[in-house]
Amino acid sequence: MLTDWWKRLEAAPGFGGPRRYVHELLGPDVAGFLERAGVLRQGGIAPSFPCHERRGDQCPRDVIKIGDDYHAVCGNGPIGCRDFILTEYEAALLTTNMMGLCRTLVSVLGIRGSPEKIGDLNGVHRLGSIIPAPDIRYPVYLVIRSDARSYAEVLGALIAALLADPSQCWCRQLVSSPTR
Numbered sequence: 001m002l003t004d005w006w007k008r009l010e011a012a013p014g015f016g017g018p019r020r021y022v023h024e025l026l027g028p029d030v031a032g033f034l035e036r037a038g039v040l041r042q043g044g045i046a047p048s049f050p051c052h053e054r055r056g057d058q059c060p061r062d063v064i065k066i067g068d069d070y071h072a073v074c075g076n077g078p079i080g081c082r083d084f085i086l087t088e089y090e091a092a093l094l095t096t097n098m099m100g101l102c103r104t105l106v107s108v109l110g111i112r113g114s115p116e117k118i119g120d121l122n123g124v125h126r127l128g129s130i131i132p133a134p135d136i137r138y139p140v141y142l143v144i145r146s147d148a149r150s151y152a153e154v155l156g157a158l159i160a161a162l163l164a165d166p167s168q169c170w171c172r173q174l175v176s177s178p179t180r
Contacts, residue, residue: 005030009096013123013144018046018063020090031094038100045070046093051081063091102127102142111140124154 005026009015016022022040023031034040049072051059059080061072070091073083102115102125113128123144129137141158145151 002030005034010144010146013098014096016040016093016095018049018086018090019092019094020086021046021050022094035094037104039097039104040094041097041100042092043095044093045088045091048072048075049086049091098125105142109140115142121154121157124158 005015008025017025019031019042025031026034031040035042045065046063048060049063051061051074060075061081061083062075063086064071064073068088070086070088071083072086074081098117099115105111106113106115106127109127110130111128112131113126115125115127118124118126118141125142127140127142129139131137139162143151143154143158145154
C-alpha cells in the first residue's frame with residue numbers, strides 16, 4: 001500500500017535510497033509503481049546502503065564498485081555486519097521527485113493547472129485548482145510535514161496569503177462562514 005510510503009515521505013521528505021533497499025521497504029509492486037509514475041527517479045549510484053542488522057541507522061554500509069559489481073561493506077570498525085554484492089540496478093540511487101509526485105496527483109485527481117513549488121514555504125507545492133463550476137475555483141496544495149503543529153503553521157500561512165489576494169474571494173467566504 002502507498003500508506004507506508006506516505007508515512008516515510010512525511011518523516012523524511014527526501015525519501016530514497018538504493019533501489020534494492022527501497023524495494024525491500026515498500027515491496028516491489030509499490031516501488032515499481034512509484035518508479036513508473038516518475039515519483040521515484042534514479043540518479044547515479046547510492047553511496048551507502050542502510051544496515052539494520054546490529055546497530056540500526058548508526059551502521060552505514062559503504063557501496064564500493066569492484067569489477068562489474070557493487071559491494072555493500074560495513075562502514076564501522078570493528079566490522080559489525082556482513083558484506084554483500086549488489087548489481088548496478090540494485091545499487092542505483094532512487095530519490096523522491098516532488099514535481100513528479102505533483103504531476104501524478106494532478107493527473108489522478110483531475111486538478112487543472114501546472115504544479116509549482118511555493119518558494120517561501122519549504123515542502124509546499126501548489127498543484128493547481130479544482131473547478132467544480134464555471135465561477136468557482138479552489139486551489140489545491142501538497143504539503144509535506146512531519147507533525148500536526150507544522151501542518152497547522154503552513155495552513156495558517158496559506159490562508160493568510162489567500163486572504164491577502166483579492167482574486168481569492170471564496171477564501172474570505174469560507175473564513176467568514178465556517179458552516180459552508
